[in-house]
Amino acid sequence: MGLITGVCAFLYHLPQIYKWLLKPYYVTSFFMTVAFLLVRKTPGLCEHLATQREDGNSCDFDWRELEILMFLSAIVMMKNRRAITLEQHMGNLFMFSKVANVILFFRLDVRLGILYLVVCVALVMTCKPPLYMGPEYIKYFSDKTIDEELQRDSRVTWIVEFYANWSSDCQSFAPTFANLSLKYNCAGLRFGKVDIGRYGEVSQRYMVSTSPLAKQLPSLLLFQGGREVMRRPMVDSKGRAVSWTFTEENIIREFNLNELFQKSKKLNKGRGVKVEEQDDSQPEEGSSELHPDTDNPEQPTESKKDQ
Incomplete structure (x- = not known):
């Protein structure tokens, strides 16, 4: 069968x-x-x-x-x-x-x-390998936007992939990361990517080596309150990445995505209640403001890279 x-x-x-x-x-x-x-x-x-x-x-x-x-x-x-x-x-x-x-x-x-x-x-x-062009909920950072975005709202948790277009491992991992963003993205849990092959200053700032010998590409970093909480793969004292398999199951388990998602849904509901109270206290005729729908995930859109 x-x-x-x-x-x-x-x-x-x-x-x-x-x-x-x-x-x-x-x-x-x-x-x-x-x-x-x-x-x-x-x-x-x-x-x-x-x-x-x-x-x-x-x-x-x-x-x-x-x-x-x-x-x-x-x-x-x-x-x-x-x-x-x-x-x-x-x-x-x-x-x-x-x-x-x-x-x-x-x-x-x-x-x-x-x-x-x-x-x-x-x-x-x-002749380069074809890049992933499917649906995703991913914000692409540049060297000028990554710090500002990570620190914009301390309540938002970010999972950021540090990658390089020339890395075959990064290209193979792209569909998996995109699929995770479709499943878990919400107002309190966001997914981002930054091309450290293009922005070398970001590589040095967040201590992610682009050397093929270091084997740190791709790297996933978890940020809470604008600060790094954990990363995979971990790096030893010699600057080499500890062997780690980038499967969807490993990422969900190591980063506690299910728990983070449940907490983020509560944050969404809290934001929705505040918006409704403000609208009830100060109604405006002809207002076209959209209220966040906390129970349904956003519809997938094609992300645009920051230039």
């Missing part, structure tokens, strides 16, 4: 999957991943390649190439054990496959290795 449900779900989402996979980044990455396989197996081309097979068949893998491919499979499986989203699984496959292809092409022919490496570098510079 579970298999049938899974197949039905796959078929239902098949048009969306095709639309997602047909984006230029995934198409080019796929061909770069299978490049050595195509070269080694294409009739008319493989006959002219060098080989270390005893039978001299240059259209089949030799023992060293099989070892490299098996090692690649083991590495991808180990890395994907901690992957959360489909984007992370695909990203690990593409990255390590390209590394393996570089080794295989250099071993086959130095000229082919240099050509493949140049193409890889060109694609990295010109």
Whole structure:
């Protein structure tokens, strides 16, 4: 029964999957991943390649190439054990496959290795992974607005993601953070993001390193009353992030989102009562002021980044 449900779900989402996979980044990455396989197996081309097979068949893998491919499979499986989203699984496959292809092409022919490496570098510079463009309740900060917004109202709790557009981990985490904002955003619990790859001063001010070696991207910081209360991942004495998995369940548990949301709903109701008392005491004809609806979440809108 579970298999049938899974197949039905796959078929239902098949048009969306095709639309997602047909984006230029995934198409080019796929061909770069299978490049050595195509070269080694294409009739008319493989006959002219060098080989270390005893039978001299240059259209089949030799023992060293099989070892490299098996090692690649083991590495991808180990890395994907901690992957959360489909984007992370695909990203690990593409990255390590390209590394393996570089080794295989250099071993086959130095000229082919240099050509493949140049193409890889060109694609990295010109073809970026697609950014998440779905619905979200997220405020995008700049270096000039983040401090002011966090300190505007001491009753508001903020969960802010510090990210960089070049980080694949940040790009993979974007749908999860957006989904959390849709579930938990309210007047007393807000979600924000700041691109510290763009605003270096913010990175230094909040002590979030952008170095790939530090592995602090993305970082989630919880602010209450304008002050940082906690962050994930935590940072050790050497400035390196303690390993932490950015799953939705981990974030809900570590940041006590359910409890924070319940407290924030009470804050919403308190604000609503005050507004109603003010309107009853001073009625104005033709007033078009909107009162906050505390029982229903806001409708999702597309966020705009501060410039």
